[in-house]
Amino acid sequence: MSVRTNEAPGNVSLIGGEMLLWSDMSAVAGVTDWRDVALELIRRLMPAGGRVLLVGPHPQPLVDEVAEAAGTAAVLLRSYPDACALGERHPDLAVYCGRLEVFDAGEPYDLVLALDGLMRTHSAEAPASAWRQSLAALAGLVAPGGRLVLGVRNDLGVDRSLEARPADRECGDDQWAPHGFDPSYPGGPDDLDRGLEAAGLNLLRCYAAYPDRQAPRALMSREALREDLPDALTFTLSAREDERMLAADPLRLTRLVFRHRLGDQLAPMWLAIATRPPATEKPPAEEMVTSSATEVSAAEEPGGAAELPLGLFEEGAGLYELLPAGVRRLPDGEEQPIPGGRVVEEILVDACAREDVATVRELLSALATWLEDEDGDPSAGTDSLVHDGARFAAIARPADLPERPDPKVALCRILRRFAVRLLAAGHHHPWPWPLEADQLTLTLCAMAGRECDQKDVDQARKLDVELGRPAELAEHTPTYRDLLRGRDRLADQLAAALARIARLETKLTYRERELVKTKARLRRSRRKAGAYRRSLGYRLTRRLSRPRKVARRVMRLLSG
Amino acid sequence: MDESNHWYGHSHILGRYCDIPDETPRRIQGYLQHGWNYLHGFPPNDQWCCPGYPRFIWSDVLRRRGWSMGRRGHYLIGAPWIYLLELEPELGVRPERKGTIWYPFHGWEKSSVSGDHGRLADEIRDVENGPVTVCLYWLEFANPDIRQAYKSRGFRVICHGDRGSRWDGKGRDFLRKQLVELRRHRRVASNRLGSALFYGASVGCDVAVYGDPMQFEDERPEYGGTERRKRLWPELHGTSVDPGLAAEITRRELGFEYQATPEELRRMFGWRRARAAATPSGSGTALARRQDRAARRDPADPQPRERRGDRAPRAASVRQGQPRGVRP
Numbered sequence: 039m040s041v042r043t044n045e046a047p048g049n050v051s052l053i054g055g056e057m058l059l060w061s062d063m064s065a066v067a068g069v070t071d072w073r074d075v076a077l078e079l080i081r082r083l084m085p086a087g088g089r090v091l092l093v094g095p096h097p098q099p100l101v102d103e104v105a106e107a108a109g110t111a112a113v114l115l116r117s118y119p120d121a122c123a124l125g126e127r128h129p130d131l132a133v134y135c136g137r138l139e140v141f142d143a144g145e146p147y148d149l150v151l152a153l154d155g156l157m158r159t160h161s162a163e164a165p166a167s168a169w170r171q172s173l174a175a176l177a178g179l180v181a182p183g184g185r186l187v188l189g190v191r192n193d194l195g196v197d198r199s200l201e202a203r204p205a206d207r208e209c210g211d212d213q214w215a216p217h218g219f220d221p222s223y224p225g226g227p228d229d230l231d232r233g234l235e236a237a238g239l240n241l242l243r244c245y246a247a248y249p250d251r252q253a254p255r256a257l258m259s260r261e262a263l264r265e266d267l268p269d270a271l272t273f274t275l276s277a278r279e280d281e282r283m284l285a286a287d288p289l290r291l292t293r294l295v296f297r298h299r300l301g302d303q304l305a306p307m308w309l310a311i312a313t314r315p316p317a318t319e320k321p322p323a324e325e326m327v328t329s330s331a332t333e334v335s336a337a338e339e340p341g342g343a344a345e346l347p348l349g350l351f352e353e354g355a356g357l358y359e360l361l362p363a364g365v366r367r368l369p370d371g372e373e374q375p376i377p378g379g380r381v382v383e384e385i386l387v388d389a390c391a392r393e394d395v396a397t398v399r400e401l402l403s404a405l406a407t408w409l410e411d412e413d414g415d416p417s418a419g420t421d422s423l424v425h426d427g428a429r430f431a432a433i434a435r436p437a438d439l440p441e442r443p444d445p446k447v448a449l450c451r452i453l454r455r456f457a458v459r460l461l462a463a464g465h466h467h468p469w470p471w472p473l474e475a476d477q478l479t480l481t482l483c484a485m486a487g488r489e490c491d492q493k494d495v496d497q498a499r500k501l502d503v504e505l506g507r508p509a510e511l512a513e514h515t516p517t518y519r520d521l522l523r524g525r526d527r528l529a530d531q532l533a534a535a536l537a538r539i540a541r542l543e544t545k546l547t548y549r550e551r552e553l554v555k556t557k558a559r560l561r562r563s564r565r566k567a568g569a570y571r572r573s574l575g576y577r578l579t580r581r582l583s584r585p586r587k588v589a590r591r592v593m594r595l596l597s598g
Numbered sequence: 599m600d601e602s603n604h605w606y607g608h609s610h611i612l613g614r615y616c617d618i619p620d621e622t623p624r625r626i627q628g629y630l631q632h633g634w635n636y637l638h639g640f641p642p643n644d645q646w647c648c649p650g651y652p653r654f655i656w657s658d659v660l661r662r663r664g665w666s667m668g669r670r671g672h673y674l675i676g677a678p679w680i681y682l683l684e685l686e687p688e689l690g691v692r693p694e695r696k697g698t699i700w701y702p703f704h705g706w707e708k709s710s711v712s713g714d715h716g717r718l719a720d721e722i723r724d725v726e727n728g729p730v731t732v733c734l735y736w737l738e739f740a741n742p743d744i745r746q747a748y749k750s751r752g753f754r755v756i757c758h759g760d761r762g763s764r765w766d767g768k769g770r771d772f773l774r775k776q777l778v779e780l781r782r783h784r785r786v787a788s789n790r791l792g793s794a795l796f797y798g799a800s801v802g803c804d805v806a807v808y809g810d811p812m813q814f815e816d817e818r819p820e821y822g823g824t825e826r827r828k829r830l831w832p833e834l835h836g837t838s839v840d841p842g843l844a845a846e847i848t849r850r851e852l853g854f855e856y857q858a859t860p861e862e863l864r865r866m867f868g869w870r871r872a873r874a875a876a877t878p879s880g881s882g883t884a885l886a887r888r889q890d891r892a893a894r895r896d897p898a899d900p901q902p903r904e905r906r907g908d909r910a911p912r913a914a915s916v917r918q919g920q921p922r923g924v925r926p
Contacts, residue, residue, distance in 0.1 A: 393661055395674050396855050399862075469866075470628070470652045470671050477865075484861035534650025541648040 046118075047125035047133075055137030055161035058118045062095040062158050062212075069095045070154045070189060070307070071253040074357040075350040077103055078368060079245075079257065080151065082346065083185055083311070084108065088148030091179060093138060094158045095120060096151070104151065105131050114141055116161045137161045139175050146181035153189040153309065157217060166215040170222035170233055177237035180314040186239060188310045189247075190230055193223070195306035196295050197250040227260070227302050230310060239312035243346045246305030248275040249292060256351035257309060262360055263301035270424045270433045271360070272296040273381045274353050311346060354422070354434045354507075367435060377433065379426030383456060386420060390460065390467040395485070402486035405430065405452065409445040416448035417505050420456040437505050443497075446483075450490050450498035454479040458510055464523040600646065603630040604764035606772040608678040615681040616860040618869060623764055627868035628652035628673070631660070634793040634851060636830065638664030639672075642820040652866065656853040673866060676853030679797050682773050684857070690778030697729035698722075699783040699803075700753075701794040703812045704735030713812030715747040718789060721809045723751050725837050731783065733776075733794070736760050777801065791827055791834060799848040805839045 046052070062069055077100060084090070087109035092101060095115060105111050105128045112132040115121045121135035134141060138159035152159070156173065160166040167175075173188075180186045192198075217223075224230040227244065234241050246263055247254035256275045258267075267275075276292035295304045349360030350368075357368045364375040382401070389397040405423075408414040408430045417437035424431050443451075457478040460467055469481055476495050483490040502508055570576055603609050608630055609623035618624060629647045631639040631654060639655035640647055647653055652673040655661060661672040700722055705711040715738075722730060732748040732755050739745060739757035748755045758776050762769020776797060780786060786798025789809035799805050811824045828835055833843050849855070858866070 393672055393674070394658075395858075399858070468652075468671075468673050470650065470673070481862060481865045484859055484865055487859050489861045531650075534648070537648035538650055541646065 046122055047129070049129055049131060050121045050125040050133045050135055052118070053134050053136035053142075054140045055116065055163045056118045056121070056135040057116050057161055057163065060117045060162070061119045062115070062117050063120050063123075068252060069097070069158070070251065072097055072100055072153055073253070073255070074352050075255065075257050076100060076153055076309075078350055078357055078359075079309075079311075079347070080104065080187070081107070083149055083187065085148040085184075088184075089145070089181075090149045090151065091143070091147040093150060093152040093176060093179070094154040094156070096153060100153070101128070108149075112143075112147070114138065114159070116159065137164060138172055139164075139167055141175070141179070143179050146184060147179055148181055148184040150176060150180050150184070150186045152176060153187060155189045155191055157191075158212075160215070162214050166220075168222040169220050169224070170236065173233055173237045177234075177239050177314065180239070182314050182316045184314055185242070186310075186312045186314070188234075188312070190224060190308045190310060191251050192305055192307055193218070193225070194304060195251060196292050196304045197306040199291065227308065230308060234310060234312045238314060240315055242311045242313055244302075244311070245309040245349070246302050247307040247309055248301075248305065251306040254307060254309075256349070257347075258301060258349040258351075258360070259346070260302050262349045263296075264299065266299075267296055267301075268376045268378055269380050269384075270377050270431075271351075271365075273384070273421070274351060274433065354437075356435060371435075377424050377426070377431030379424040379429075379431065381421065381433075382423040382425050382430070383420040383459070385425060386456060387460065387463075387465050390465060393466075393468040395468055398482075399485045399487075401425065402453070402482060406445070406449050406486040406488050409448050409452075414448075416443050416445070416451070416501075417507075419452055419507070421459070439504070443501055444494075446488060446490055446494050447497045447501060449486065449488060450479060450483060450494045451501045453482040453486070454495060454498050455502070455507075457482060464527060600629050601763055602632045603628075605632045605761040605769055606678075607762065607770040607774070608632060609764070610770050611678050611682050611685065611773060612863060612867070613869075614685055616864045616867075616869060618864075624867070624869050625764075626654070628654050628866070630654045630678070631656050634677075634791070634796055635660065636791075636827065637821055638667055638669055640664075640669075642818045644669075654866070657851055657856070658853075659850070674853060674856040675858045675863065675866070676856040677793075677796075679773060679793075679800065680852055680854055680857055682777060683800065686774065686777060689774065690781035692782050695782060695784040695802075697731060697783050698726045698785040698787055698806075699731045699733055699779055699798070700726075701733050701786070701788040701792065702738070703788065703790040703792065704738055705814065711812045711814055713789075713810050715744050718809050718812075719748050719751045719753065722753070722787075725806075725808060726785075726787070728784070729754070731756055731779065733758060733779065773797075790824070791831060795834075796848045796851050799841075799844045800852055800854075804841055805834065805844040806837050807835045807839070808837050 080100065080103065084104075084107050089110045090104055090108035090112070092104060092111070092113040095117070101113065101124065110132075112134060113121075113124060114134045114136075115124065116135070116137065118135055121133045124131065125133045138156070156169055156176065159172060159176075176186065176188070222233070224233050230244070231241055243259050245257035245259055248256045248258065258275065272293055273289075275296070276289045295301055347359050348362065351358050351360070358365045358371075359368055361373055364373045366373045382405070385401060386398060389395075389401070404425075405414075409416065412430075414430060415432045415436040417439060418430075418432045418434075422433045424433060454475060457475040461473070461475055461478065469478055476492065479495055479498075480490055480492075483494075603626045604623050609626055610620075612626075612630075613623055614620065628651045629640065634656070637660075638644075639653060639660040647669075649671065652671050653664070653669065654675050655664070655672050656674070656677045658674060661674060664672055702715065702718060703711055703713075719732075722732075730751075730753045732753045734744065734748075734755060734757050736757050736759060739755070745755050756779065758772050758779070760768040761772060776794070780794075780798045780801050780803055783798075783803060785806065786795055786803040787806040787808065788795050789807065790811045791807055795805055795807065817823070831847065833840060834847060863869075
């Protein structure tokens with residue numbers, strides 16, 4: 039990459055420590071891919087006509103939203119090319135390029151957003167500061183009464199335990215000072231609270247971000263995580279939609295995290311919303327109060343946590359807010375209770391694991407009846423349906439379809455989706471023959487007591503495309519787990535193939551032996567027949583019978 | 599796939615259930631359990647069941663046991679008998695059932711059993727009150743001494759025939775004959791627990807297991823012997839057995855709750871459906887059978903029975919005119 043400094047747009051200021059030949063926006067850098075939940079949260083926090091500062095790299099839609107909604111917006115980036123690109127895209131935005139520690143804001147900001155955390159505010163031009171130092175520098179940019187939104191990656195996040203090789207120890211170009219050697223980095227939610235307190239900030243609300251730190255799709259407040267969350271919700275939080283089967287292990291592990299009520303401690307990432315107390319208040323360091331007490335008092339303040347959502351999560355194309363007694367679809371949906379029961383896909387995968395075909399038959403029959411007789415949602419999937427033992431309920435809102443599809447096609451679509459995901463996830467299942475998703479789909483339909491054919495499956499595929507939710511999983515970089523799974527599958531197939539060959543060889547040997555015996559018998563019979571034909575008796579008989587036969591033919595001819 | 603899939607007309611029955619035209623039974627792509635078994639559904643030396651092909655077994659306990667013994671690829675479909683009951687709800691049904699049908703434990707083509715049939719016949723005479731029919735396996739039936747041992751005590755001696763093979767039609771009606779015989783008797787007994795006992799219990803016969811259990815010449819130790827059978831099912835041994843308990847165990851052992859749909863079986867067995875040759879919708883097809891059952895259902899009964907549940911042993915007995923089900 040070669041970028042000359044004299045090409046910088048007029049709104050880009052170099053403050054020192056800028057990285058000229060570096061970009062944080064490439065896929066390798068792994069900037070947190072915040073989407074709807076973060077946008078919704080920022081909308082709620084945006085001060086009318088206030089000053090907003092974005093610290094570190096953020097996804098483009100989020101920057102665009104801030105640039106449009108804020109009275110005055112500024113961005114601090116370490117990458118020079120990124121700063122130039124941003125400066126060109128938003129000429130009214132003040133873009134500062136350099137290290138956080140040397141940034142002199144002049145006037146503090148009403149809202150400081152550092153959703154990507156503090157790691158990418160350091161520059162290769164200077165030794166990396168400790169987390170607390172960076173936080174102190176960041177806190178200094180927050181005006182009294184202003185707010186800070188800070189993303190903090192959890193070193194003990196549930197997603198960490200799934201990595202064969204941690205992403206921050208891959209000796210990537212951005213790891214000149216690898217993460218993990220900073221003693222001031224928060225080692226848990228309480229440590230995070232203390233860090234914020236030490237920086238002179240009061241915590242308003244802390245969210246746990248799920249399902250992973252690369253692309254959080256849900257924010258759940260500590261208060262919400264203390265409750266027993268229903269399956270319909272935790273399943274959604276546990277893995278991204280396109281990975282709910284693929285990432286089977288993370289899903290299981292994350293479900294356990296919620297079941298053990300460790301959602302806050304083991305969150306892949308935290309998103310802390312803190313406020314700098316007005317100047318009249320006593321410095322927090324002098325107050326002998328616990329962090330939780332601080333949290334409560336801050337929450338009770340006007341404009342405190344009460345206006346912040348209890349939780350936000352993305353499901354399909356929709357964004358939902360968690361309420362004390364249910365959920366509501368944003369922006370203007372009504373409150374709905376969260377359906378109870380177990381996620382259908384989990385019930386099926388569990389049944390497959392113990393080869394319980396009776397349960398599969400029963401559940402699929404009930405599903406088919408639900409679609410046919412109870413106007414079930416044809417756009418649902420086994421991963422977005424819960425079953426409480428008697429009834430099915432869709433977790434997400436039904437998709438808008440121009441016309442209701444044939445229940446058979448709808449069933450095929452749901453089951454094909456399940457088949458694709460089951461096979462892709464490498465779960466154990468009892469069907470040895472239909473290794474192809476379409477064939478397995480037809481078998482599943484048969485188990486539901488519905489006779490479908492390839493035409494129905496083709497229509498189901500079309501319906502999937504119409505809904506914009508292809509069953510096939512997106513290509514992804516294979517993980518250690520995938521490799522192990524692939525190896526196991528190949529080993530099984532090889533064992534089966536070898537056994538089949540051995541069996542067929544045995545059969546072949548047996549058949550060959552039988553063939554040789556039969557040929558010998560045939561030879562013997564032919565020899566006997568030849569000897570018989572040569573015998574005097576046979577020849578006499580033939581000679582005697584021939585004239586009679588001729589006479590009979592002549593008689594027949596004459597008699598017409 | 600394997601010859602044993604076609605024994606006792608199993609493949610023929612399943613073919614009929616799947617609306618497959620009645621010709622030479624098709625090859626089943628997998629291994630069908632051919633008799634009640636308390637190991638894993640197959641003999642201990644089952645290396646001929648090669649991995650990659652499913653093992654179609656009757657009950658979940660066999661799957662669990664097989665799994666623990668390193669076997670995989672089980673697929674539960676229940677016993678072919680339950681499909682025969684579905685196909686033949688009326689076959690051999692009589693208003694009044696009499697006597698006992700007694701199945702002495704039998705050997706097979708490659709291994710015979712040793713035991714004193716004369717002594718067993720005496721014991722049967724002492725225990726049974728009504729007329730007794732002794733059903734011998736064709737090997738024992740071919741032995742005039744064994745036949746005579748029972749005939750001389752005044753018993754009727756029959757044989758359901760050869761178990762057959764895929765290529766000859768001999769075993770095709772084995773289970774049908776057995777069904778007819780079981781439905782004419784009030785009681786079924788044997789000196790060992792076996793398929794016939796459970797088949798009998800499933801059509802409403804009282805059950806009894808008594809007498810010298812006899813021994814295979816090379817009985818495999820993996821089964822655990824008679825003692826294990828007695829430990830596992832103590833309640834089924836004796837001259838008089840609780841019918842409710844027998845019904846419950848029968849339901850489990852024959853896998854009534856695992857009955858598959860015809861289309862599922864066709865797909866699992868690798869049977870492509872010959873649509874043109876199959877009977878068009880009407881009597882005889884699986885769909886027609888189901889509709890027929892629905893029509894025959896008692897209209898006064900507001901709760902329709904479960905699809906598979908209605909074949910489960912239930913209160914109505916055969917003696918009351920019900921074709922299937924065992925007494926509670």
